[in-house]
Amino acid sequence: MQNALSALVIHDIKNALALLEIELEQLNHHEGVPVEGQRAYRRCIELKVRLMGFLTLYKHDQSGLKPMIQEIDPLEFLEDLVEASQSVQMGKNHQGHPISVEVDLKKIKQKAAGFFDENLVELALESALNNAVRYAHREVRVWFEQEGNALTFKVFDDGTGFATEPVRRSSSSTGLGLALCEAVASAHGDGKISIESLPGEGTLFAMTLHRAG
Amino acid sequence: MNETSGMEALVRGRNAVENEYIDFGKLSALVIDDISSMRHAVRSQLQSLGINTVKLASTATEALVQVEANSFDIIVCDYNLNNVSSGQHFLEHLRTENLLSATSVFVMLTAETEYDFVASAVEFIPDDYLLKPCPEKKLRSRLTRLLDKRAFLMPVLKAINARQYDVAVRECNRLLEIAPDERRMLDVLRRKADSELAMQDYASALETFDRAASMRSDVPWIMMGQARAHYALGELEAAAKITKQLIEMNKNYVSAYELLSKISIDMDDEAGAYEYLCRSSAILPSAKRFRAVSQAAFLLGKLEEAKSNSLDAMRLSTGSMVERTGDYLSLAQVQVDLGDQKGAIETLEKTARKHGEVGLFGVAKNAILAQAYFDLGDHEKSQKLLERAKSLLANRKNSFVMTALGKSALKTGDMVLGLKMMTEAIQVSGKDEKRIARHVKKSMVDTGHDDKVLDVIDGGRKRILNLVEEANRLMRAAHFEEANLKVQEAFSIHGENLDALMTAAQLHLLWLKQGGLNDVLVERAKGYLMTLDRLLPNNQKVMNFYRFFNEIVSE
Structure with a gap:
């Protein structure tokens, strides 16, 4: 009973937050919106993303994630993700050194359709992008690779030096983000994530999804 | 971080992604949601995109009125409308009844809790699913993508809307030459293949689907298309093989099970058909699916299953736009066969009272009641x-x-009427011949007339065929008058028999060509062509007849 009640309340809060987001978004269309209104909108989005991430992890721990597998064009998916990503927007406006985030078309050779839960994967990749943008020197590149029934999304950033894996993992928000990515990957046919330091080049994040029957 | 410019870009993303093809101001949209706050939130989002005409509906019925009166560029529909129809059923209804313009973009909004249930696997998928509430920026990028695609395909979509499938195929071939990338090519190939299917040009459709398959493996619509084309070409084994592969990949692909059930029926495997239909209705229950299961169960003699599925069909459809009076008839016939005569009488005299005795329903109703009494x-x-x-x-x-009436007659001892009805039921069965033959056989066995089944079925089938064959032979020998007598005799048995109509059309065209213009013949030829066009819309052979006819008349 108590579990059911908490689930109901959380669900209600999430919906109310999402409606609030739309209202703030519409408010910000008006001329001369004060800076507080804009800040409230951004906070609201951040809060929603955090809550969704947390709920996803919670569900993963409690009962396991049940992905809704759809046929998705991975290229369109990546383009939309970068286009709408808040982290990408944040990187562009980074004071001092703007970070560019691009879909690396040269690395993409599409062979088959993609099958995954776009909302879960979006949540995971958004947190990977957020991480990459925070550590990047100048640029972040994203692409995907297909091999058999495996689909691997890759996020590369040129942030080298001491920002290597152990350091990154120790940050709490990164830790949560990685746990989320691991949960989403494992829900897709026992997929995996990896982080690799390429000395002198940067850091490569990879998330592999398998198509389960 | 520079807050103002950051927010500008975040909120007014439209400047950054302004698209030269899309003028949102000229577009119209319909928002369907039963919750008023959501309905209005989505409306203000669409208005922010610049769409001026945004209509609202809170139920599927209201939405239906709107869709029938206007052609919307964008339809945004909530998945969970109310208990009677979901957004999925609404979309299915629009697509099967051909109410949705090919140029409309249909987006389904789903809540996370419904998420497990929304089968991406069904045949009638919307252009996009979005998790709600959806931020404007995401709505914009999805709509922009869909509208871009629509703009590229526009000449094809317009031809499809006008049911000019040959024009659509021509336009597709032109677009294939200028498609900038594989994604666009696949979009075009899909429309091309669908148009070829609509024209019943199955060999070309298969070629087009195969071409798409060579570009992308594992795509459900391509595999389903290949399977459908093989099926239509009578290549049952090939169709079954691809369909099973598709299910291997995606256990919830409802339309794959439905195709397998059709294949099973054609292979005389009624039990297999029943199994596949059960699976499809378990994955995505709908009145239509329960009806199909009920019919298959009935033919297998599984009367209890036929009854429960028939009740399920009625439960899901009563009072909605998919209500069918035939459901009462099927249920009542099952009840009679189960020995529950009172139940059957109750079903027909009380539950179905509001439908009176209108049309064919009245005939079957009285016939089944006759069995019960x-x-x-x-x-x-x-x-x-x-x-x-x-x-x-x-x-x-x-x-x-006629089967229902025939069964009543056989049961009550009117052999002459019973056999006549059964024979005629076979004669007028057209495309559903196999299924009707099974119903006839079952009714005759049930009433203890096993010995006459073959005579009735063969007799029904052969009489028209013999007449048509004879007419063809006479036509080839240029004995037009005599050929016409044979065709007319076939028509006296069944006025819309396809073989007879085809022969009659061909006969009259030849007659006109060789015998010169004659008003009576022209009128008759026109009549046959119109009937054929109605029964076999977009059929290539019929279109060729039309062309030939126009040539003769304009000479």
Whole structure:
């Protein structure tokens, strides 16, 4: 009973937050919106993303994630993700050194359709992008690779030096983000994530999804 | 971080992604949601995109009125409308009844809790699913993508809307030459193949689907298309193989199970058909699917299953736009066969009271009631009901109704009427011949007339075919008058027999060509062509007849 009640309340809060987001978004269309209104909108989005991430992890721990597998064009998916990503927007406006985030078309050779839960994967990749943008020197590149029934999304950033894996993992928000990515990957046919330091080049994040029957 | 410019870009993303093809101001949209706050939130989002005409609907019925009156560029529909119809059923209804313009973009909004249920696997998928509430920026990028695609395909979509599939194929070929990338090519190939299917040009459709398959493996619509084309070409094994592969990949692909059930019926495997239909209705329950399961169960003699599925179909459709009076008839017939005559009478006289005795429903209703009262020992009432059914039937021909009437006659001892009805049911069965033959056989076995089944079925099938064959032979020998007599005899049995119509059309065209113009012949030819066009819309052979006819008349 108590579990059911908490689930109901959380669900209600999430919906109310999402409606609030739309209202703030519409408010910000008006001329001369004060800076507080804009800040409230951004906070609201951040809060929603955090809550969704947390709920996803919670569900993963409690009962396991049940992905809704759809046929998705991975290229369109990546383009939309970068286009709408808040982290990408944040990187562009980074004071001092703007970070560019691009879909690396040269690395993409599409062979088959993609099958995954776009909302879960979006949540995971958004947190990977957020991480990459925070550590990047100048640029972040994203692409995907297909091999058999495996689909691997890759996020590369040129942030080298001491920002290597152990350091990154120790940050709490990164830790949560990685746990989320691991949960989403494992829900897709026992997929995996990896982080690799390429000395002198940067850091490569990879998330592999398998198509389960 | 520079907050103002960051927010500007975040909120007013439209400047950054302004698209030269899309003028949102000229577009119209319909928002369907039963919750008022959501409905209005989505409306203000669409208005922010610049769309001026945004209509609202809170139920599927309201939405239907809107869709029938206007052609919307964008439809945003909530998945969870109310208990009677979901957004999925609404979309399915629009697509099957051909109410949705090919140029409309249909987006389904789903809540996370419904998420497991929304089968991406169904045939009638919207252009996009979005998790709600959806931020404006995401709505914009999805709509922009869909509208871009629509703009590229526009000449094709317009031709499809006008049912000019040959024009659509031509436009597709032109677009394939200028498609900038594989994604666009696949979009075009999909429309091309669908148009070829619509024209019943299955060989070309298969070629087009195969071409798409060579570009992308594992895509459900491509595999389903290949399977459909093989099926239509009569290549049952090939169709079954691809369909099973598709299910291997995606256990919830409802339309794959439905195709497998059709293949099973054609392979005379009624039990297999039943199994596949059960699976499809378990994955995505709908009145239509329960009806199909009920019919298959009935033919297998699984009467309890037929009854429960029939009740499920009624439960899901009563009071909605997919209500069918045939459901009462199927249920009542099952009840009679189960020995529950009172239940059958209750179903037809009380539950279905509001439908009266309208049309063919009235015929079958009285026929089934006659069976029920006969079993209860009230032979006088039974006789009266049978007479009533016969008089209501008059000159109308419908296989299902004739089977019901025939069964009543056989049961009550009117052999002459019973065998006549059964034979005619076969004669007018057209495309559903196999299924009707099974119903006829079952009715005859049930009433103890096993010995006459073959005579009736063969007799029904062969008489028209023999006449048509003879007409063809006479036509080839240029004995047009005599050929026409044979065709007319075939028509006196069944006015809409396809073989007879094809022969009649061909005969009259040749007659006109060789015998010169003649008003009577022109009118008759026109009549046959119109009937054929109605029964076989977009059929290539019929279109060729039309072309030939126009050439002759304009000479």
